[in-house]
Amino acid sequence: MRQITATQAAALLQDGDTLLIGGSGGGHAVPDALLAAVGERFRRTGEPRGITAVHPVGLGDGKTRGAGHLAQRGLLKRVASGTFVNSPGIARLALDEEIEAYTMPQGAMSQLMREMAAGRPGLLTKIGLHTFVDPRLGGARQSARATEDLIELVRFRGEDYLFYKPYQVNVAFLRGSAADEDGNISMEHEAVTLEMLSMAQATRRMGGIVVAQVRRIVPSGSLHPKMVKVPGILVDAVVVDADQWQTYETQDSPAYSGHLRVALEDVPRLPPGPRRVVARRGALELFEGAICNLGSGISTGIANVAAEEGILRRICLTNEQGNIGGAPASGNEAGAAMSPDAQVDQPYQFDFYDGGGLDLAFLSFAEFDAEGNVNVSRFGGRIVGPGGFINISQGAGSVVFGGTLTAGGAPKAVERVEQVTFSGPYARTRGQRVLYVTERAVFQLGEAGPELTEIAPGADIEADVIAAMGFRPRISPALRRMDTELFAEGPMGLAAKLQGRPPRAALKRFAMAQAAE
Template structure:
């Protein structure tokens, strides 16, 4: 293991290499000093050129950091990621067709790292079927020059699956909190741990270099072995960045790293407005002990609502980056969580999600259509990508989509979505309950598409709801008024009317044992 500067590490990348990058969103475990050095080297020398950048999660501060350092014409040939939302420079290159751009389900890319580490042929999963990741639709492509098939439709024992192809990694960038003199990497001060181990193993498996960025060096033997996330036997080079922040916005939050518990009830109340209404209506779907995911966007406010209503500790909120319990962060720090009960590696969180572990998923929509399809990945001249949306929405027992019914006067309920990130037909086929919650009305997925089941008090059905939609939904015979408490200033009293826990089949054994006693 060799210690070097970020600039020296950037020289190790050659033209045409495949670069695998760890990290998440707004600076969570992002090796930003290394990415900045690569960007600086290209500006000064024109090298490395034609790089393939692979990172399961979007990386950036919404401006120029993270993957944004690489957003230079000629530096990148191809980008494969879960999302470009954090790196507008990458999205711009994709829109201008100056890179081969692919956005694939974040969970599938995360799990693919483990398959690559083990030398297996790739990842076979149902996740992504009938979404734009399916090669029968777009195969995850986000630019015209992205012509190669990275995802294949396969048949196994009479059922359809998607097969995600592996990659040969030349250089992998990982990040941790500390390294000892043998290169063992700990992550005790990071907000997430992700798939850093799998990334390093995948690079080693294909003969690539592993470069680690850390904040400090500690003496040999001083790291507890259970704190080591990437063993030194996998690390080839080490870059120390003393100014490394925990996220792009927070230097160090003990609540994010789990070193300090904070009062979850101290989360501020949401101000009056559509976001509060939608988050409150979503919270009405909670029940005692529900295991939930809050996606980025409008439903991140549900943590605020749950705290205000006194039910935050009576449900379990999770996020795909691996936090379980606590209060998921929002905005540019989405992916972290205040005072989580557990932090697991991201691939294992997606194993749980894909296996049906979520009772409820609360996800935002950019638009939904007459077939019940939902789009969050490409709309309005923007390339966003799905992030963990595809895994979460397909795996959850029930899914609740939230958003405003219009945006800047334009309908968000459209005849046909621009890109299918969630398939209404596939949900119906699997018997998955689906709601679409807006500030004016609530719809449920019926046999023929979204069906209007609730309308806000004082709204005119034709003028305020149907008149601002791009299609005319079926109207439920039992059309109800949305609870007026959703729009009031005072708490809704959810703590006193939270439905009881839904029985899990496995727990019947406990009941049988108790009866036997």
């Protein structure tokens, strides 16, 4: 194993190289010291130029760290990522047409790393069909300069699929907790493990260079083999950053890494307001044993409501980065989870999602339209990207989109969304149950688009709901008032309500097993 400095690692990149970067969101396993060294080298020397950066998850602190270190004119030629939300500098370069910008489903990119490692031609999947990722609707492009087709629409066995093409990787920057003297990398203090192994395997297969950033070096043979996430045979060099934090905000949380179990009931209570109302109405969809995903934004409040109601241990909350159980973190630390029951690699989590493993998905919306389409990826002059949204929303049995009906007085229910991140018509053909929950009304996807099914107590249909929308929805003949307890101060007795609801997912699996015998 060769130990080098971050400056030496940055010098490995040549003009036009493709750099594969591990990590997630607000600092989870992000090799920040390596990225910072690349940014510093470019400021000092003007090199390297025209590199392609590939990372399945958005990287950054929402300011200048993570992928933000690379957000310099001339350094980047192309960026392919799940989202730019963590790195506004990258989004600005895309908006200014300074780079070729693509945002793709996080799960598809994660699984593609595994395909590349195996030498397969690419990833064939239905994930992304009928969204802006579909070549018929844009091919994941977020800038006019992005002219190459990175995704193809193919016909296979009489059905439409998307084919995600592989990348030729020159250098991979990964991160772990420790490296032994043979280069074996552990990740025992990280909140996520992601696809670090697949990235290393893919890069090695292509003859590229794998560099791992770690906090410390330990003697050979001191790492338990089950702790080793990336074996030393795949690692070319190690960079030690003794000041490496677990995230950009937390130096070390044993609850994130699984070294400490904390009381899940300690999750803070949501303050009164629209966010609390939306989260509480979404939580009414829960049932005993439900396996769920919580998206970012307003939908993370489901965990707070479940804790307040004392039902957090009676459901299973997951996140796409690989945490199963516990209480998913929110804000800048989304991707971690407090006291998870299990942590699996991200590609396998998305296998579970894509295969229909989720009973419920709670996701936020930036806008939804008259056809039931939802947009979270590009709106209001911002490029965000889909992250795991497309995998999650297409794979879940039921989807609950949450958000306020207006933002700054402007409607979020519009005639036509700016970018389709979720297709209402496609969901309808697949029999998904889809709700759009706001603080003053609830809609359900019907044959003609979102149908108004519930309205807040005291609210007027025309003045308070339809006047705040950009289209006129169909009004259900069974329209009712939203439960008054959603707007009350104390708990709404959700624990007792769950007792009367059968664990539908478990019963379904049991029935399928019985039928197979």
